[in-house]
Amino acid sequence: MEKRFRDYIRHFEKLDFDVLSEEEVEQEKEEIGLHVDILQHEMLRKLVVTMGIFICACIIFSAGIIANVLVVDIIGIAIFICGIVMAFSFKESKDAMTKLCVFVDKLTML
Numbered sequence: 001m002e003k004r005f006r007d008y009i010r011h012f013e014k015l016d017f018d019v020l021s022e023e024e025v026e027q028e029k030e031e032i033g034l035h036v037d038i039l040q041h042e043m044l045r046k047l048v049v050t051m052g053i054f055i056c057a058c059i060i061f062s063a064g065i066i067a068n069v070l071v072v073d074i075i076g077i078a079i080f081i082c083g084i085v086m087a088f089s090f091k092e093s094k095d096a097m098t099k100l101c102v103f104v105d106k107l108t109m110l
Contacts, residue, residue: 008035009099029107032100039097046090053083 061076 006096009096009103025107029104032104032107036097036100036104039093039100043090043093043097046086046093050083050086050090053079053086057083 057076057080060079061073064070064072064074064076
């Protein structure tokens with residue numbers, strides 16, 4: 001999924017906005033709208049999963065602290081680290097969304 005968005009962003013960076021006809025501009029607007037929708041759904045999915053992971057990690061970690069079981073604490077910390085990895089994945093998607101929004105602005109100026 002990430003590779004597809006990187007390729008699409010490269011396509012927009014190479015695009016010469018001065019020579020586009022009205023039909024091409026409309027086609028690009030529809031295509032970028034579709035990509036923005038897909039990326040928003042992916043970001044929402046990642047956000048829900050990330051928050052779920054953080055909530056589970058906090059519950060498991062606090063249960064380990066209350067029960068004084070070191071293994072449960074380690075499992076809670078490991079799950080928390082997985083949540084951090086998912087948060088970085090969300091950040092990458094957010095950066096791609098920011099770039100797509102810049103191209104949407106360029107297309108609306110035409």
